[in-house]
Amino acid sequence: MSAPRLPAVDALRGWIMVLMALDHAALLLARVHPFELWNRPLPAYGGAGWFFTRWVTHLCAPGFFFLMGASMALLAGARMQAGWDAGRLRRFFLLRGALLVAISYVFEVAPSALMVRHGAPGMPVAPIVLGVLVALGLSMMLGGAMITLPARASVALGVLCVLAPDLVLPAMEAETVRHPLLLLLLAPGNSPLVMSLYPLAPWFGMAALGAAYGRMLRKNPQRALAAALPAGALLLLLFAAVRAGGGFGNLRVAEGGGWIAWLTVVKYPPSLAFTCLTLGLDLLLLRTFARMERRAAGFVRVLTVYGQAPLFFYIAHFWLFGLLSVVAFRDAAAPQWALYPLWLAGVAALYPLCRRFRDFKRSRPEVSLWRML
Secondary structure (H helix, E strand, O other): OOOOOOHHHHHHHHHHHHHHHHHHHHHHOOOOOOOOEOOOOOOOOOOHHHHHHHHHHHHHHHHHHHHHHHHHHHHHHHHHHOOOOHHHHHHHHHHHHHHHHHHHHHHHHHHHHHHHHOOOOOOOOOOEEEOHHHHHHHHHHHHHHOOOOOHHHHHHHHHHHHHHHHHHHHHOOHHHOOOHHHHHHOOOEEOOOEEEOOOHHHHHHHHHHHHHHHHHHHHOHHHHHHHHHHHHHHHHHHHHHHHHHOOOOOOOOOOOOOHHHHHOOOOEOOOHHHHHHHHHHHHHHHHHHHHHHHHOHHHHHHHHHHHOOHHHHHHHHHHHHHHHHHHHOOOOOOOHHHHHHHHHHHHHHHHHHHHHHHHHHHHOOOOOHHHHO
């Protein structure tokens, strides 16, 4: 038995995929990709256009992890109703998470090496590379092991993990954070063993919060979707309070005044301000898509196609823009005016492929490996 499909959840996931493509198009085609690191000066974006291009894509990674946790809870409920026991569920999520880790090494590390070879920015190579897919896979494996936790325990664990960087890192010297365990769990950085952009603890925390929300969706979808509005608004108010305080929860505050400085938040690792801002907006979008299911059904249906084939889209768009960067923008970066049409054209070109893959995947048996992808 499959998890129940909720169009608003799939639409939000699809919207996140589309925004993610903008971030990677900026990286691969325009050679622009700021990093909001906790131990480095925050970037100068070079204008409101480039800032907004980067800022709007902050919604992606928190949305990935939160929705993954929610989807795991929905799937677990459906499979247990079909007769699966907890051990079988744990094995399923262990295998599915391991597949994500393996796919990351094949489809992310290799393209990054190709980009570096042709002069584009890319990830350093280390035996352990914590990119977004690896962190998602490890979070799925860990969340699968805890799939029978009560919802309150998931919330408590999620909050503790989300707060961990703000509780631990400010007391440490930035240059001394090189221990592999710290890089794996809390702090982005490099060592001979680990290259970490997505340390596990805070990102798993978002997945744990998503798992608790997924249980609400399973029990009463309409009530849970309605609750996304006040929950999102509350998180945005908490973001404003954290920013106004200027201390705990920021990890680093942008220098100077103005709205860009106010909205510049640390993503690596996700500060409390970043998490409240992005998850708050994601929840408001979730409620918006739920209300749009009848009023803008066509738009929602388009987004759900991307949202129901997210891994396929992830791999395909990365290679599409990567190859375009080598073929068309080998010697010069794409100008800003060309970036957005290229992004939209790439997303549109992948729509029929995503729809075909989604339909193919649905035609496979429940136990098929294709259904894990």
